[in-house]
Amino acid sequence: MNEIFRILEQDARKTPEQIATMTGIPLAQVKETIKKAESDRTILKYKTMVNWDKLGEEQVWALAEVKVAPQRDVGFDAIAERIYRFPEVRTVYLISGTYDLAVFVVGKTMHEVAGFVSEKLAPLEGVQGTVTHFLLKRYKEDGEIVDGEEGPKRVPIMP
C-alpha cells in the first residue's frame, strides 16, 4: 500500500486511475486509501516545487540555528510551537548536536530575514542564542537536482 504514497510523493498529479494501473491495486482501494490518508493527515498536502530563480523572483532563505532551554513537562515542544507559528518560518526540526532547533526562515530581503531573527526569534523566552546562515545556492532540493540531471545518452534504437 505504501507504493501509492511513493508514487504520489514523486508526482502528486497522478490520478487514482493511473496509480491503480501502475500498482495493480484495485481502483476502489486506491481511492479509499488516498481519501483516508488525506483525512488523517498521512498526506499533509499536495504541492509543487517551483524554481523561483527562473521566474526572477528573489527569495532569501536562512537557516537559523537556535539554542533553547527545554521546559519542564513539555521539553522543546512549547518553544518549537511558538517558533513554527510565525509564517516566516518554513521548516522547524529538533536536532541533535551543538544546537537544538534548525529553523528555516524565508523573506523577501536579507534585511527582512535578519529583522525577523533579531526582533522576533531571538527575544523569545527560552531562546538562549541564534546563529543565522544565509542560503547562497540550491543544488539539490528534496531529492531533486535543481539544474536537472542529465539523462543517459542512449542510442534511440537498438535490438
Added chain:
Amino acid sequence: MKKRDLISKRVKDIPPSGIRKFFDIIASMDGVISLGVGEPDFVTPWHIREAGIYSIEKGYTSYTSNYGLLELREEIARYLKVRHSLDYDPERELLVTVGVSEGVDLAMRAILNPGDEVIIPDPSYVSYTSCTVLAGGVSVPVPTAIENDFKVKAQDIDKRINPRTKAILLGYPNNPTGAVMDREELLKVAEVAQRHSLVVISDEVYERLVYGVEHTCFASLPGMRERTILLGGFSKAYAMTGWRLGYAAATKEIIEAMMKIHQYTIMCAPTMAQMAAIKALKEGEDQVQEMVADYDQRRRVMVKGLNDIGLTCFEPQGAFYTFPSIKSTGLSSDEFAERLLLEERVAVVPGSTFGQCGEGYVRCCYATSMAEIEEALERMGNFVKRHRTR
C-alpha cells in the same frame, strides 16, 4: 585480373541488421519518442560511477588478469552462491567478459565444431544466431508463440535434436518478448539436455528484472551445472550498459577454453569497469530493487495501454519489453514500425528483427519515463485507429 571478393563468405551471408534504416529516419526527425531502446533509462547509480572514477584517480589503468580481477570474480561467486546456491571457483570457473555479448561469442566458439547445431528459441536476441554462424555452427530456431506467452517448450526443443545438435541457447528473461521460463518447464529442458548430452548456454543478463515471479537460474537445476554456460552481466540490473561488463560461469574445462579465445581477442575487460562492478555487487542491491519497482509500474501502464488501443499484448514477466501483436492493422512488423515512426514519430523495433516468429509483433521498451510512455501510447492509439483493419 579476376576481381577478388574482399569480404569472407561467412560474414557476407549474415543478413544486414533490419533496424539500420530506422537510425537514418530518426536522425532526420525531431520529437521522436523512442520505445526502440534496449537499455535502462537510469544512469548508473552514482556510487558505482564514483567507484569507477576513483579507480582512474588511483591509477588502475593497466591490464587485469585475463580472467578479470580476482576480487570481482570472488564477488560474482558470492553473488551466485547467495542468489542461486551455486558454487563456482572464482579462480578457474569464472571469466569476466566484455558484456554478455562477448560471452555468447566465446561460448559458441569454445564449444562448436563446424556444422554443429545450436537450438535457439525464436524470437530471441539478434546476436545468438549470428554468433552461432560466425563460429561455424548452424542455428536451428525453435518457434515460440503468444499462446504460450513466448515460453519455449521442452518438447519442441526435443523434436529438433539430431546427432549434430551440440547446444541449446536459452535467453530468459527474453529479449524481445519479456517472457520468463517456469521452473517446471526448465526442468524438462534440463532432462532433454541431459539425455542428449547437450551444452546449455543460458543468457541470464535480465535475471534481476522479473516482476512477481522467481527467476530460475538454469545452472542451479539438478545436474545442469556441469553442462551449462551461465552468462550474466551488469548492464541491465545496474544500468551499466556502456561499461561493457559481463561474466561467464561454467566448468573449469569450458572456462579454460573460453579464456583461450578471450585472451587473444580481448586480453581483459576494462579495468575501471571491473572496479565499478565490484562496487555494484557489494552495494548496489537497494538501487536494483528501486529500479525494478519502477520498471514494474511502467510495465503495467504499457501493457494496459497497448491492450486498450487494440494491440493485444500478453503480460511479460521479465526484462523491460512488451511485445504486442500488430496483426489488427494488417501491416507487417517492418511496415508498422516504419509508418509509426514517419506518421506519429514513435520508434519501436519490428518483431521480425528477432526471428520469423517475431513477425506480426513489435518490441516496445518501457525503460523510458512515464510521461513518454503515456505520450507514446496516445500517438500509437491514433495510429492504430487509422490503420485498423479488423
